[in-house]
Amino acid sequence: MKRIAIVTAALPSLGLERDLRDLREAIAADLAYAIERDQLSVRYQPLMHLPSRSVMGFEALLRWRHPEFGWIPPDKFIPIAEETGQIIALGEWVLRQACSQLRIWQAKFPRRPLLSMNVNLSVRQLADPYLVSKIVGILDETGVPPEALALELTEGSLISEFDSARKVLGRIRALGVGLKLDDFGTGYSSLSYLGALPFDTLKIDRCFVHRLLEDRAADAIVEAVVQLAHKLRMKVVAEGVENEAQLRRLVDLGCDIAQGYLFSEPVTAEIAEHMLADESAAQELHALGSILKACSNSRREPGAEMRPHLLPAANSSPALLGEFSPITSR
Ligand code: C2E
Numbered sequence: 001m002k003r004i005a006i007v008t009a010a011l012p013s014l015g016l017e018r019d020l021r022d023l024r025e026a027i028a029a030d031l032a033y034a035i036e037r038d039q040l041s042v043r044y045q046p047l048m049h050l051p052s053r054s055v056m057g058f059e060a061l062l063r064w065r066h067p068e069f070g071w072i073p074p075d076k077f078i079p080i081a082e083e084t085g086q087i088i089a090l091g092e093w094v095l096r097q098a099c100s101q102l103r104i105w106q107a108k109f110p111r112r113p114l115l116s117m118n119v120n121l122s123v124r125q126l127a128d129p130y131l132v133s134k135i136v137g138i139l140d141e142t143g144v145p146p147e148a149l150a151l152e153l154t155e156g157s158l159i160s161e162f163d164s165a166r167k168v169l170g171r172i173r174a175l176g177v178g179l180k181l182d183d184f185g186t187g188y189s190s191l192s193y194l195g196a197l198p199f200d201t202l203k204i205d206r207c208f209v210h211r212l213l214e215d216r217a218a219d220a221i222v223e224a225v226v227q228l229a230h231k232l233r234m235k236v237v238a239e240g241v242e243n244e245a246q247l248r249r250l251v252d253l254g255c256d257i258a259q260g261y262l263f264s265e266p267v268t269a270e271i272a273e274h275m276l277a278d279e280s281a282a283q284e285l286h287a288l289g290s291i292l293k294a295c296s297n298s299r300r301e302p303g304a305e306m307r308p309h310l311l312p313a314a315n316s317s318p319a320l321l322g323e324f325s326p327i328t329s330r
C-alpha cells in the first residue's frame with residue numbers, strides 16, 4: 001500500500017510517462033492480492049425482457065475496493081489485468097461467483113427456470129488453454145445449466161485473434177453456453193464477424209442508445225442493427241437505457257432486451273434478490289387477480305375458459321413503463 005501512496009504523492013514531480021508506468025505496476029502488484037485479501041466483489045445489473053416486461057437475468061460486473069484508493073472502476077484495472085495476465089484468475093473468480101449466485105437464485109425462485117447470468121470474458125482469457133475445461137468445471141460444481149450462462153466479449157478485442165477466437169468460441173457454444181457481442185458498434189465493426197463467429201446476441205453500445213431521438217443517424221443505426229440481428233436470428237440487447245423516451249423508441253424498433261439505469265444500476269446480490277422477490281410477488285398477485293377475474297367471468301358466462309397468466313400479456317397494459325420500477329440504491 002505504501003508503494004502506491006509514494007507513487008501518487010510523487011506524481012507531480014516525475015515525468016508523466018514514468019509516473020503512469022509506476023502507477024500501473026503498483027496497481028498490478030496490489031491486484032495480485034485482491035482476491036485473497038477479499039477486496040473484490042460482484043455487482044449484478046438486471047436485463048429486462050421487453051415483451052414480458054420482466055427480469056430475465058443479470059450481467060455480473062466486477063468491483064475492486066482498494067484499501068487506500070476506494071473503488072477503482074473496472075475500466076481502469078481490467079486493462080492492467082489483461083496486460084499482466086491476471087485477468088485469467090480474476091475472470092475465473094467472477095465466473096465462479098456469478099454461477100454460484102445464479103444457482104442460489106434458481107433454487108429460491110423455481111418459477112424462473114430461465115433466469116440467466118451474463119459474465120464478461122476478456123479476449124485474453126480465450127488464450128487460456130484451460131478456459132473451456134474451467135467453464136465446464138464451474139458449471140458442474142455450481143449445478144448451473146449451460147443454457148443459463150452467457151459470456152460477453154467486446155468486438156474490438158476479437159479482431160487481432162480472429163482465428164483462434166473462432167475455434168474457442170465454437171467449443172464454448174457447443175457446450176450450450178450463450179455468446180454475446182458486447183459494445184456493438186464501438187470497435188472496428190466488421191459485418192463478417194456476425195456470420196463467422198457463433199454469437200447469439202448483439203449488445204448495442206450505450207453511445208447509440210443515448211443519441212436515440214436526438215440524432216437521426218443513431219436512430220437509423222439502431223433500427224438497422226435490430227433488423228440485421230433478427231435476420232441473423234440473433235437477439236438484441238440495448239445497453240445504457242436511461243430514460244423512458246429511449247425505452248419507448250427501442251420497443252418501437254423491436255429491441256428484445258434492455259439494460260440500464262432506468263431499471264437499475266449494478267447492485268449487490270442482496271438488492272438484486274429483493275428485486276426478484278418483489279417481481280415474483282407482483283406476478284403472483286397478477287396471476288391471482290386473473291384467476292379471480294376468470295372465476296367471476298365464468299360465473300357470469302357459464303362455460304367460459306379460465307386461463308391464468310403468470311406474466312401479464314405483453315400488450316395488456318397501455319402504460320408500458322408502469323410495469324418497471326427503477327432500483328437506484330447500491
Ligand atoms: P460492459 O460489459 O459493457 O458493462 C456495462 C457497463 O455500463 C457497466 O460499467 C455498467 O455499470 C454501465 N452501465 C449500465 N447501465 C448504464 C447506464 O444506463 N448508463 C451508463 N452511463 N452506464 C451504464 P462498469 O461496471 O463500470 O464496467 C465497465 C466495463 O468493464 C464493462 O463494460 C466490461 O467491459 C468491463 N468489466 C466489468 N466487469 C468485468 C469482468 O468481470 N471481466 C471483464 N473481462 N471485464 C469486465
Ligand code: MG
Pocket residue numbers: 059120152182
Ligand atoms: Mg458486458
Ligand code: MG
Pocket residue numbers: 182183203205239
Ligand atoms: Mg457493454
